Amino acid sequence: MQDTFVLYSGGPPDDYFKNFFDNGYSIGRLTTPLVRGVDCPIDAFYINSNTYQAGSDYATYHTDSICVFEHRNSVPLHRHYSSLFGNFRYGFSMPDSVLIVRQILTVWNYDYIFDYVFHQSGLIELKVSSTGYVAVTNYLDGSTIKHGYIINDHWMATANLHQHIFNFKLDLDIKGTKNNFKTINLKSEEFPANNFSGGNSWPQMVMEEFLVKNEHDAAIRYSFDKPKFYVVYDNTLNQSGYRILSNHFHNTALPDSSPLLMGGASWVKYQLAVTKFKESERTTISEFVQGDPFNPAVKFDDFIADNDTLESEDLVAWVTVGLHHIPTYEDLPVTTTPGKTLSVILAPFNFFEKDPAIHSRDAAVFFHELTNITDSYLHLDNTCTVPNEKPSVY
Numbered sequence: 001m002q003d004t005f006v007l008y009s010g011g012p013p014d015d016y017f018k019n020f021f022d023n024g025y026s027i028g029r030l031t032t033p034l035v036r037g038v039d040c041p042i043d044a045f046y047i048n049s050n051t052y053q054a055g056s057d058y059a060t061y062h063t064d065s066i067c068v069f070e071h072r073n074s075v076p077l078h079r080h081y082s083s084l085f086g087n088f089r090y091g092f093s094m095p096d097s098v099l100i101v102r103q104i105l106t107v108w109n110y111d112y113i114f115d116y117v118f119h120q121s122g123l124i125e126l127k128v129s130s131t132g133y134v135a136v137t138n139y140l141d142g143s144t145i146k147h148g149y150i151i152n153d154h155w156m157a158t159a160n161l162h163q164h165i166f167n168f169k170l171d172l173d174i175k176g177t178k179n180n181f182k183t184i185n186l187k188s189e190e191f192p193a194n195n196f197s198g199g200n201s202w203p204q205m206v207m208e209e210f211l212v213k214n215e216h217d218a219a220i221r222y223s224f225d226k227p228k229f230y231v232v233y234d235n236t237l238n239q240s241g242y243r244i245l246s247n248h249f250h251n252t253a254l255p256d257s258s259p260l261l262m263g264g265a266s267w268v269k270y271q272l273a274v275t276k277f278k279e280s281e282r283t284t285i286s287e288f289v290q291g292d293p294f295n296p297a298v299k300f301d302d303f304i305a306d307n308d309t310l311e312s313e314d315l316v317a318w319v320t321v322g323l324h325h326i327p328t329y330e331d332l333p334v335t336t337t338p339g340k341t342l343s344v345i346l347a348p349f350n351f352f353e354k355d356p357a358i359h360s361r362d363a364a365v366f367f368h369e370l371t372n373i374t375d376s377y378l379h380l381d382n383t384c385t386v387p388n389e390k391p392s393v394y
Contacts, residue, residue, distance in 0.1 A: 001114060001126075001128070001166065001167070001168055001169075002023070002167040002168065002169050002267075002283055002284045002285070002318070003021060003022060003023040003166070003167050003267075003283075003284060003285050004022040004023070004027065004107065004112060004128075004164065004165070004166050005019070005020070005021055005022070005163075005164075005165040005166075005167075005265055005268065006019065006020040006022070006110070006162055006163070006164055006165075007019050007162060007163045007165065007252065007254075007260070007265075008135070008160055008161075008162040009147045009148070009160050009161040009162065010137065010147050010148075010160045011140060011147055012137075012140075015137055015147070015160055018135070019260060019293070020107075020108070020290070021264060021265075021285060021289045021290045021293060022107045023283075023285055023287060023289065024285075024287055024288065024289050024290025024291070025107060025108075025290070026051075026053050026287065027105050027107055028051050028105075029051040029053055029060055030105050030106055030107055031049065031051070031062050031065040031066075031103055031104070031105055032062075032065070032104050032105065032106045032111075033062065033063050033064045033065060034046065034064045034065065034066075034067050034102070034104060036064070039067070039102070039104060039113075040067035040069055040102055041067075041069045041071075043069070044067040044068060044069035045067065045068045045069065046064040046066070046067050047064075047065065047066040047067070047068065048061065048062060048063050048064065048065060049061075049062045049065045049066060050062070054287070065103060066101065066102065066103050067101075067102050067103075068099070068100070068101050068102075069099075069100055069102075070097055070098070070099055070100075071097070071098055071100050072095050072096065072097050072098075073095070073096040073097075073098060075096060076093050076094060076095055076096060077094045077095065077096035077097075077119065077120065077121060077357055077362075078092075078093070078094055078355070078357070079091075079092070079093040079094070080092055080093075088368050089368055090365065090366060090367050090368065091365070091366040092363070092364060092365045092366065093364050093366075094357060094360060094362050094363045094364060095362050096119065096120075097120065097360075097362055098117050098118060098119050098120075099117070099118040100115050100116070100117050100118075101115070101116040101118075102114065102115050102116075106132070109132050109133040109134070109135055110130060110131070110132040110133070110164075111130075111131045111132040112128055112129070112130060112131075113127075113128065113129040113131065113337065114126075114127070114128050115127040115128075115129075119357075120356065120357035120360050120362075121348070121355055121356065121357045122347075122348040122351065122352060122356050122357075123345065123346065123347045123348065124345070124346040125343050125344070125345050125346075126168055126343060126344040126345075126346075127341055127342065127343045128166055128321075128341070128342050128343075129337040129340060129341040129342075130164050130323070130325075130335070130337065130340045130341075131334060131335055131336065131337050131340070132334065132335060133333075133334060133335070134151070134159040134325075134327040134331050134332075134335055135159065135160070135162075136151070136152070136157040136158065136159050137157070137158055137159075137160060138156065138157065138158070139156040139157065139158050147160045147161055148160035148161050148326065148327060149326070149327065149328060151327055151328060151329055151331060151332055152332065159327030159331065160327075161324070161325070161326050161327075162324075162325055163250075163252060163322055163323065163324050163325065164322055164323055164325060164340075165250060165252070165265075165268055165320060165321075165322035166320070166321050166322060166342065167267050167268075167284050167318060167319070167320050168318070168319045168320075168321075168344050169283070169284070169316060169317075169318055170244065170316065170317040170318075170319060170344075170346070171277065171316050172232045172242060172315060172316070172317060172346075173314070174232055174233055174234045174240060174241055174242060174351075175234040175236070175240060176234060177277075177313075177314040178234070178235050178312045178313070178314075179232050179233065179234055179235070179312070179313065179314070179315045180211060180212075180232070180233055180234075180235060180239075180310065180311060180312065180315075181211075181212045181218055181230075181231070181232050181233075181274045181310050181315055181317075182209055182210060182211050182212060182231050182233065183209075183210045183212060183228045183229065183230055183231075184207050184208070184209055184210075184228060184229035184231065185207065185208045185209075185210055185226065185227075185228050186205055186206075186207055186227045186228065186229075187205070187206060187207075187208060187226075188203050188204070188205060188206075189203065189204060189205075189206045190202070190203050191203070191204060207229075211311070212274065212310055213309060213310060213311055214307050214308065214309055214310060215273075215274070215275050215276065215303070215304045215306070215307050215308050215310065216304060216307045218272075218273060218274035218275070218310060219270050219273045219304045220270060220271055220272040220273065221269065221270060221271060222249045222271040222272070229243055229245075229349075230243065230244045230245070230272060231243050231244075231349050232244065232274070232315055232317065233349070233350075235312055238350060239350060240349075240350055240351045241348075241349045241350060241351060242346045242347065242348055242349055242351060243345075243346070243347045243348075243349040244272060244317055244319060244344070244345075244346060245344075245345050245347060246271075246319065246321050246342075246343060246344045246345060247343070248321040248322070248323065248342040248343060248344075249271040249272075249320070249321060250268075250271065250320060250321055250322030250323065251271075252268055252269075252322075256269060259293075259294050260293055260294075262294075263293050263294040263295065263296050263299065264285055264289040264292075264293035264294070264296035264298075264299070265293065266299055266300045266301040267284040267285070267300035267318060267320060268320060268322075270300075270318070270320060271319070271320055271321075272317065272318070272319055272320070273300075273303070273304065273317070273318045274310060274315055274316070274317050274318075275303050275304065275308065275310075275315070275316050275318070276308040276309070276310060276313045276314065276315065276316075277313070277314040277315065277316050281303050281316075283298060284298070284300045284318060285298050285300070286298040300318070319344045321342040321343070321344060322342070323340060323342060325340070
């Protein structure tokens, strides 16, 4: 995770200039201890960590700052029930048991829950959920609701419209460091009229591969009018790769001429950008960006400006996701996570010969023998013993 950027709206200058580049506060050191049984399962594996802030003479020790646990999702990983005209033949199913690595950061009033989720299918999710307090301001007589609603009638307090924007760096080495980047463009194609189409032309969807050769073409602003797949792959014949996707690509609604988008927040303009790996391009922003976001020490647009070639290179993907938040009464006293969870997904794309989860002990296959249904392979018993611990004290 590169940065969390909170962009506020408002009437008075102290509201509309209230923009926070959380990396400027050294967010790594703002990790908080995890409450056992609440923030993570009580039987999770808890890890302590240390952070060091430049300019200080010591490291900060964080107790129980990371947890690792297994979780069974409510939706099966895969499932099929095969029948012929209603007669059961066979079926197979598998619960989606995942491994989750979690850390929670508290940056002033907001808390961010970061999850790294590993599925048995080889798919990896990077998730962030927002919670905490909303920032409030005084209601100004005669002001309109264009910046936010009153959320407390007694104090006449308003919470302004704002955005949470996150940038993730994905240093992908698909079977080595010589990788390519391609888009698979989905478009419509007209089939000529024939007897099957009733004498009318028949549109259908087709796909078209496009090798992205340079950084200019790889600075992507997603368009729903032009759906695409984005794949980083190795340079072999089979083109083993991983697809980058998200259902939470974000548009700020601000013009490119915005001083922030021309400065320290230039990365916000791109839902996805792929660049050639360079030691000098390690982060989208510097730790000094909060002090002067208009003349930043690191400007992401400069990563793209040199227009390096991307063919058979060590590639880095930068993915931006976000949400608009209009606070309401229901955000009091603490804003809730449902509806405020964003994710970036790395999905295997011809990387395996078949679904690797098929070898899992969780997989189950059912056959019909006469009138009885039998299972041939089903292991739902716990494989780990829950430690007999005393209740946690926090």
